[in-house]
Amino acid sequence: MKLSALQQSYLGRRSNSFRSSGPLDSSSDGAFKSPAAVFWLVLHGLSCLISLLLGFRFSRLVFLLLSTSSTYTSPFHSPTELAKTLDIRSVIPADPVGNVPLPFPNKTATNSRVVVGRHGIRIRPWPHPNPVEVMKAHRIIERVQTEQRLQFGVKDPRKIIVVTPTYVRTFQSLHLTGVMHSLMLVPYDLVWIVVEAGGVSNETASLIAKSGLRIIHVGFSQRMPNSWDERHKLETKMRLRGLRIVREKILDGIVIFADDSNMHSMELFDEIQNAKWFGAVSVGILANSANIDETVVEKRGEEENPRMPVQGPACNVSNMLAGWHTFNTLPFAGKSAVYIDDRATVLPRKLEWSGFVLNSRLLWKDGDKPEWMKDIDTLDGDIESPLDLVKDPSVVEPLGSCGRRVLLWWLRVEARADSKFPPRWIIDPPLEVTVPSKRTPWPDTPPELPSHKKPVIGIQEPIIKHTTKTRTSRSKRRSKRKHDETRTDRRTTGFDKTLQN
Amino acid sequence: MRKWFWGFLFIAFGFVCSIAAERNPRTERISGSAGDVLEDDPVGRLKVYVYELPSKYNKKILQKDPRCLSHMFAAEIYMHRFLLSSPVRTLNPEEADWFYTPIYATCDLTPTGLPLPFKSPRMVRSAIQLISSSWPYWNRTEGADHFFVVPHDFGACFHYQEEKAIERGILPILQRATLVQTFGQRNHVCLNEGSITIPPYAPPQKMQARQIPLDTPRSIFVYFRGLFYDVNNDPEGGYYARGARAAVWENFKNNPLFDISTEHPTTYYEDMQRAIFCLCPLGWAPWSPRLVEAVVFGCIPVIIADDIVLPFADAIPWEEIGVFVAEEDVPKLDTILTSIPPEVILRKQRLLANPSMKRAMLFPQPALPGDAFHQILNGLARKLPHQKSIYLKPGEKILNWTAGPVGDLKPW
Numbered sequence: 001m002k003l004s005a006l007q008q009s010y011l012g013r014r015s016n017s018f019r020s021s022g023p024l025d026s027s028s029d030g031a032f033k034s035p036a037a038v039f040w041l042v043l044h045g046l047s048c049l050i051s052l053l054l055g056f057r058f059s060r061l062v063f064l065l066l067s068t069s070s071t072y073t074s075p076f077h078s079p080t081e082l083a084k085t086l087d088i089r090s091v092i093p094a095d096p097v098g099n100v101p102l103p104f105p106n107k108t109a110t111n112s113r114v115v116v117g118r119h120g121i122r123i124r125p126w127p128h129p130n131p132v133e134v135m136k137a138h139r140i141i142e143r144v145q146t147e148q149r150l151q152f153g154v155k156d157p158r159k160i161i162v163v164t165p166t167y168v169r170t171f172q173s174l175h176l177t178g179v180m181h182s183l184m185l186v187p188y189d190l191v192w193i194v195v196e197a198g199g200v201s202n203e204t205a206s207l208i209a210k211s212g213l214r215i216i217h218v219g220f221s222q223r224m225p226n227s228w229d230e231r232h233k234l235e236t237k238m239r240l241r242g243l244r245i246v247r248e249k250i251l252d253g254i255v256i257f258a259d260d261s262n263m264h265s266m267e268l269f270d271e272i273q274n275a276k277w278f279g280a281v282s283v284g285i286l287a288n289s290a291n292i293d294e295t296v297v298e299k300r301g302e303e304e305n306p307r308m309p310v311q312g313p314a315c316n317v318s319n320m321l322a323g324w325h326t327f328n329t330l331p332f333a334g335k336s337a338v339y340i341d342d343r344a345t346v347l348p349r350k351l352e353w354s355g356f357v358l359n360s361r362l363l364w365k366d367g368d369k370p371e372w373m374k375d376i377d378t379l380d381g382d383i384e385s386p387l388d389l390v391k392d393p394s395v396v397e398p399l400g401s402c403g404r405r406v407l408l409w410w411l412r413v414e415a416r417a418d419s420k421f422p423p424r425w426i427i428d429p430p431l432e433v434t435v436p437s438k439r440t441p442w443p444d445t446p447p448e449l450p451s452h453k454k455p456v457i458g459i460q461e462p463i464i465k466h467t468t469k470t471r472t473s474r475s476k477r478r479s480k481r482k483h484d485e486t487r488t489d490r491r492t493t494g495f496d497k498t499l500q501n
Numbered sequence: 502m503r504k505w506f507w508g509f510l511f512i513a514f515g516f517v518c519s520i521a522a523e524r525n526p527r528t529e530r531i532s533g534s535a536g537d538v539l540e541d542d543p544v545g546r547l548k549v550y551v552y553e554l555p556s557k558y559n560k561k562i563l564q565k566d567p568r569c570l571s572h573m574f575a576a577e578i579y580m581h582r583f584l585l586s587s588p589v590r591t592l593n594p595e596e597a598d599w600f601y602t603p604i605y606a607t608c609d610l611t612p613t614g615l616p617l618p619f620k621s622p623r624m625v626r627s628a629i630q631l632i633s634s635s636w637p638y639w640n641r642t643e644g645a646d647h648f649f650v651v652p653h654d655f656g657a658c659f660h661y662q663e664e665k666a667i668e669r670g671i672l673p674i675l676q677r678a679t680l681v682q683t684f685g686q687r688n689h690v691c692l693n694e695g696s697i698t699i700p701p702y703a704p705p706q707k708m709q710a711r712q713i714p715l716d717t718p719r720s721i722f723v724y725f726r727g728l729f730y731d732v733n734n735d736p737e738g739g740y741y742a743r744g745a746r747a748a749v750w751e752n753f754k755n756n757p758l759f760d761i762s763t764e765h766p767t768t769y770y771e772d773m774q775r776a777i778f779c780l781c782p783l784g785w786a787p788w789s790p791r792l793v794e795a796v797v798f799g800c801i802p803v804i805i806a807d808d809i810v811l812p813f814a815d816a817i818p819w820e821e822i823g824v825f826v827a828e829e830d831v832p833k834l835d836t837i838l839t840s841i842p843p844e845v846i847l848r849k850q851r852l853l854a855n856p857s858m859k860r861a862m863l864f865p866q867p868a869l870p871g872d873a874f875h876q877i878l879n880g881l882a883r884k885l886p887h888q889k890s891i892y893l894k895p896g897e898k899i900l901n902w903t904a905g906p907v908g909d910l911k912p913w
Binding site: 114115116117118119120121122123124127128129130133134136137139140141143144145147148149151152153 | 663664667686688689714715716718719720722738739740743744745747748751752753754755756757758777807808828829831832833835836838839840841843846847850
């Protein structure tokens with residue numbers, strides 16, 4: 001009884017602070033106060049003073065001492081009894097055709113099971129996610145998203161036919177993995193036509209086999225030349241080879257040119273579904289500005305906002321195709337890269353192939369297709385730009401809200417022409433020279449015996465950087481060896497600098 | 502020839518049926534007695550007479566504090582405005598079925614915007630004294646054919662704290678009237694039999710303005726933003742939300758599927774549209790605007806409030822739209838939600854996508870057919886015709902005008 005009144009006045013004090021209202025005439029309504037109320041006020045004041053002296057809430061201590069169970073595991077037993085005493089009033093029904101009020105609210109159907117007062121906070125013994133349930137939830141999310149795509153996404157999505165020219169070189173793995181993962185995420189049916197310069201190789205085949213996509217891998221007899229000009233020409237021929245495959249196999253869908261060093265956004269694949277016959281999207285040009293001269297930097301500094309150059313369709317006010325944005329090569333005149341491993345800027349062509357998509361029916365021999373499409377068998381020479389495939393450039397449909405959205409990015413980055421890399425990126429046989437790093441996280445593990453050293457001096461600089469980095473990572477995994485290291489250390493002094501990172 | 506004619510008619514009928522069925526594959530109409538009721542038109546089914554009260558009961562209060570138009574208790578003001586220009590309004594009280602008293606009882610706001618209910622009983626009392634002396638209709642039935650909009654925390658109990666509200670009970674003079682309120686909890690003093698539960702006011706334009714494209718994939722599994730512990734008023738926990746919100750936090754703060762926090766993000770509406778489930782747990786009172794927001798944004802509401810009575814429960818089949826979780830089952834919330842079959846989830850989303858469902862939760866200005874105003878009128882129309890027993894014999898008195906705390910009897 002005493003405690004309930006204390007609790008009530010406690011509550012009253014709390015809720016008063018809730019609304020920050022000054023004249024609270026609600027709780028103590030009435031002009032006069034009963035002696036009991038005065039007594040409790042005095043007690044309240046006393047406990048406040050004691051709390052001031054002690055430095056913490058005295059009444060809370062009293063409360064805790066008198067209660068029996070802990071907060072966090074089960075509902076309070078004594079406070080629920082207190083709550084029950086408060087609750088007697090809550091059970092009184094409003095209308096006369098009501099239920100008989102019971103003195104203690106048991107869990108009957110007619111009375112409220114809901115109790116006002118303090119409840120325990122229920123925490124289960126292991127409040128962490130259950131992996132099986134997490135997987136179930138992810139499956140639910142996938143199902144909901146598939147349904148969303150069916151309802152609000154593209155109606156009747158067509159198959160996507162991707163044509164990629166590639167060849168074996170150091171950066172092929174980097175570029176092709178990026179394209180491969182983008183294609184693996186595409187929610188539509190996909191066919192990937194990979195045309196490889198220099199013939200079909202195991203390297204490329206093993207790389208793309210990991211994707212699980214449907215792949216048509218063909219070889220092109222010529223090897224990839226060393227200059228960018230020649231390379232662009234050969235790539236064009238390889239793409240035409242890919243288009244011929246589409247014609248031979250009578251593939252039905254939308255053809256997109258995904259160069260292996262480009263970056264594609266997922267929205268690109270949704271947007272190209274809107275192409276009827278021949279569409280064009282805006283391509284952001286990431287001209288590799290690794291070693292830009294000061295003059296170019298100055299020029300850039302003069303502009304307020306050096307914007308990324310974009311290639312693609314340009315529209316007029318009524319959203320009709322009016323022209324083309326192309327890449328301005330003037331600032332780079334004479335300073336662009338000529339050979340593949342030059343450190344100058346690599347320039348794109350006027351209009352890159354990757355910004356165009358076409359309906360595969362345009363390539364078929366028979367069938368109804370618009371008469372403005374040239375037959376690809378008749379084209380054999382140099383095609384400067386993809387617009388040479390059509391007789392009339394104005395039939396091209398601008399996609400991506402009329403070219404305003406940049407949906408993919410063009411980039412050309414290559415390693416030095418003479419750079420080497422382990423075949424299929426498997427280091428086999430395993431490296432046997434391990435050089436200790438300066439600090440290992442496992443100083444106590446027993447030392448391992450080194451075997452004979454492999455001659456590594458003949459390899460050129462880029463590959464040296466590459467292999468020593470792997471070596472340090474391996475040595476971190478192995479232990480620190482005491483005496484033999486110093487000997488190998490001195491022999492491989494050239495690598496010390498790199499080891500210090 | 503007649504056979505041909507009937508055959509043709511049959512085929513044409515089948516054709517029309519198939520076209521009609523294909524028209525809206527993505528939303529589902531709640532068919533049956535509950536769902537059709539949402540689209541009922543109350544015009545012609547009832548007549549409402551609006552009392553002309555002096556402006557100190559409504560307009561002057563609003564002028565003093567225009568914030569009342571945008572907080573979650575604004576339904577009382579918009580209901581008044583709607584009725585003034587609605588076709589169900591009649592200027593002849595003799596033919597009216599229902600009588601409406603426009604009092605803005607929830608418009609006495611603190612500087613932070615929370616309504617103080619301390620003067621509301623006196624205001625209501627004074628208004629009723631006025632109408633009972635100026636018109637004969639109150640005394641005829643002692644208010645049984647009158648309705649009042651009381652959207653405050655605990656309805657006509659006029660207090661924000663539950664124990665005090667229970668102590669006070671519903672204002673004695675409103676015992677016979679129909680109360681249109683947001684509070685709804687079964688077997689509770691503050692919910693009369695025959696009250697109409699309405700959703701809290703949520704600004705329709707703000708929500709419309711923040712819609713994102715429908716093909717944005719829903720990638721959040723469970724979403725909630727709000728308090729778990731009310732440190733100002735309930736520091737130890739256990740009182741606020743009966744410990745349910747704290748239980749949600751303690752059990753699921755480490756769970757990556759649950760995007761729950763106390764932040765106030767600017768992208769709250771957009772996030773709700775990217776979530777599959779939105780938690781609507783009770784707070785100090787069982788109702789919250791989260792339910793309205795969840796329905797409008799197509800997020801399945803997970804209602805954690807024992808014995809709650811949801812808005813328009815006789816017209817909207819909440820069991821089929823939302824998920825109900827008992828407060829004691831909160832620690833198992835993740836198991837409960839992941840064990841719902843995907844077909845059930847997709848069906849709930851289709852029901853939520855129905856535009857008439859979203860409109861029934863909103864108070865748009867100007868009023869649209871099927872919105873919350875019309876649902877209130879439908880509810881009132883369903884209670885017609887009045888029973889003969891509500892009409893009192895002359896001289897008979899049922900209500901006790903002097904009941905209640907002494908402070909309520911003071912004039913306003």
